[in-house]
Amino acid sequence: MEIQQREDILKKFPQFEQPLLDDILAHSTIRQVEEGEEVMRTGQYIRSTVLLLSGLLKVYREDDEGNEFLMYYLEPGNACAMSMMCTARDEQSQIMAKAVTEAEVILIPSHLSEQWLAKYKSWHNFVIASYRQRFEELLQTLDSIAFKGLDERLLFYLKRHVKVSGKEIRLSHQQIALELNSSREVISRLLKKLEQTGAIALHRNYIEVHDLEVV
Amino acid sequence: MEIQQREDILKKFPQFEQPLLDDILAHSTIRQVEEGEEVMRTGQYIRSTVLLLSGLLKVYREDDEGNEFLMYYLEPGNACAMSMMCTARDEQSQIMAKAVTEAEVILIPSHLSEQWLAKYKSWHNFVIASYRQRFEELLQTLDSIAFKGLDERLLFYLKRHVKVSGKEIRLSHQQIALELNSSREVISRLLKKLEQTGAIALHRNYIEVHDLEVV
DNA sequence: CCCCCTCTGTGATAATAGTCACTGCCAGGT
DNA sequence: ACCTGGCAGTGACTATTATCACAGAGGGGG
Numbered sequence: 040m041e042i043q044q045r046e047d048i049l050k051k052f053p054q055f056e057q058p059l060l061d062d063i064l065a066h067s068t069i070r071q072v073e074e075g076e077e078v079m080r081t082g083q084y085i086r087s088t089v090l091l092l093s094g095l096l097k098v099y100r101e102d103d104e105g106n107e108f109l110m111y112y113l114e115p116g117n118a119c120a121m122s123m124m125c126t127a128r129d130e131q132s133q134i135m136a137k138a139v140t141e142a143e144v145i146l147i148p149s150h151l152s153e154q155w156l157a158k159y160k161s162w163h164n165f166v167i168a169s170y171r172q173r174f175e176e177l178l179q180t181l182d183s184i185a186f187k188g189l190d191e192r193l194l195f196y197l198k199r200h201v202k203v204s205g206k207e208i209r210l211s212h213q214q215i216a217l218e219l220n221s222s223r224e225v226i227s228r229l230l231k232k233l234e235q236t237g238a239i240a241l242h243r244n245y246i247e248v249h250d251l252e253v254v
Numbered sequence: 255m256e257i258q259q260r261e262d263i264l265k266k267f268p269q270f271e272q273p274l275l276d277d278i279l280a281h282s283t284i285r286q287v288e289e290g291e292e293v294m295r296t297g298q299y300i301r302s303t304v305l306l307l308s309g310l311l312k313v314y315r316e317d318d319e320g321n322e323f324l325m326y327y328l329e330p331g332n333a334c335a336m337s338m339m340c341t342a343r344d345e346q347s348q349i350m351a352k353a354v355t356e357a358e359v360i361l362i363p364s365h366l367s368e369q370w371l372a373k374y375k376s377w378h379n380f381v382i383a384s385y386r387q388r389f390e391e392l393l394q395t396l397d398s399i400a401f402k403g404l405d406e407r408l409l410f411y412l413k414r415h416v417k418v419s420g421k422e423i424r425l426s427h428q429q430i431a432l433e434l435n436s437s438r439e440v441i442s443r444l445l446k447k448l449e450q451t452g453a454i455a456l457h458r459n460y461i462e463v464h465d466l467e468v469v
Numbered sequence: 470c471c472c473c474c475t476c477t478g479t480g481a482t483a484a485t486a487g488t489c490a491c492t493g494c495c496a497g498g499t
Numbered sequence: 500a501c502c503t504g505g506c507a508g509t510g511a512c513t514a515t516t517a518t519c520a521c522a523g524a525g526g527g528g529g
Contacts (some may be wrong), residue, residue, distance in 0.1 A: 458476065
């Protein structure tokens with residue numbers, strides 16, 4: 040691998056120790072992923088641990104009728120916790136992961152990421168921290184579905200989206216409805232209400248967020 | 255610890271290697287938990303990994319208004335994944351765990367369960383397997399909330415309950431409503447419908463399950 | 470045996486969310 | 500400039516779930 044890549048990785052994963060970095064550079068591959076491409080599919084066998092170097096991935100669940108709902112986003116420096124848990128045996132993925140933007144992922148062969156747990160303290164800590172972080176995010180998602188109405192869930196969704204990709208949300212109402220497992224009309228109406236409070240402004244294929252906290 | 259306990263542990267955790275077993279016996283404590291007692295509370299600092307030796311625990315989430323919903327049950331031989339993830343730093347619990355029946359838990363000091371990851375292969379595998387299993391169960395719970403109506407969620411709930419404690423479900427409608435974050439009247443009506451199909455029979459404080467698959 | 474408390478059943482009504490039908494609108498391609 | 504397809508707005512209606520109000524049933528304690 041190139042010098043440039045070493046620096047890229049170091050920048051996104053500053054907590055990794057030097058020899059681990061060398062091991063990553065020596066044995067893993069970097070893959071370019073196009074916008075909209077599926078990085079992981081439900082039922083797929085997992086043979087690599089996935090680290091995100093650049094871009095944005097969304098991790099979601101899909102049922103048999105094609106409904107989906109968003110679990111959480113992965114940002115550069117994050118790892119797909121699911122891909123780590125499946126390392127031990129050849130396990131199947133329980134989730135879908137799709138590139139929201141063009142992205143670069145590091146693919147580490149499962150047997151190595153497994154070995155490194157014992158070999159590198161920083162890797163071990165990273166894996167545990169990833170588990171925990173994802174578990175927590177999942178619990179938040181669960182809370183919002185279990186305890187909140189759709190209006191609050193939409194707010195939660197928008198806030199999260201702002202956090203990962205800024206105040207200009209380039210999504211159609213239909214796409215938002217899909218990720219919340221709701222319907223377009225309902226989302227449109229709720230967005231309109233938000234617009235009336237001044238929290239957002241609506242445009243075609245794009246929502247401008249002003250202030251979501253005031254609501 | 256007594257010889258009896260060694261055998262008890264061995265029976266519930268047959269996958270543990272001999273030296274690990276010795277370490278557990280030497281350094282952990284066994285605690286008796288009464289029915290209804292809270293083993294873990296949201297916000298509590300976690301200093302031990304919790305293994306379940308006997309009895310049944312329910313793990314659930316609680317919001318600020320006191321609503322709750324069931325995440326999953328823990329049976330003998332299971333571990334509380336949350337208590338394992340929090341070992342590294344002094345982290346706070348994100349969940350509630352309560353004894354459904356009288357139970358015995360093994361408490362392993364966090365720093366030891368942490369060390370054992372590197373020291374004992376069987377422990378490491380157990381921890382990873384626990385993470386994975388709980389994550390999967392959580393995803394199932396999430397699916398049922400996100401994609402299913404209350405009728406199917408109730409069925410899912412009953413099936414799960416049958417799996418862990420048999421076909422005589424000794425719960426009031428109120429308790430079920432609480433765990434599904436619904437209301438008593440609604441649950442009563444849905445149960446009545448199930449009774450009419452012959453899937454269950456209703457009694458006071460107790461539901462007799464005949465066949466939940468036919469529905 | 471009776472009292473009382475909890476559990477259960479039920480109708481009426483309200484609130485939330487999903488569906489249907491249709492309209493106008495904007496943007497890109499030709 | 501015009502067509503066309505996807506996007507957004509809206510009213511009417513339905514379905515599901517929650518809430519309220521109340522009545523009866525059952526069981527344990529005194």
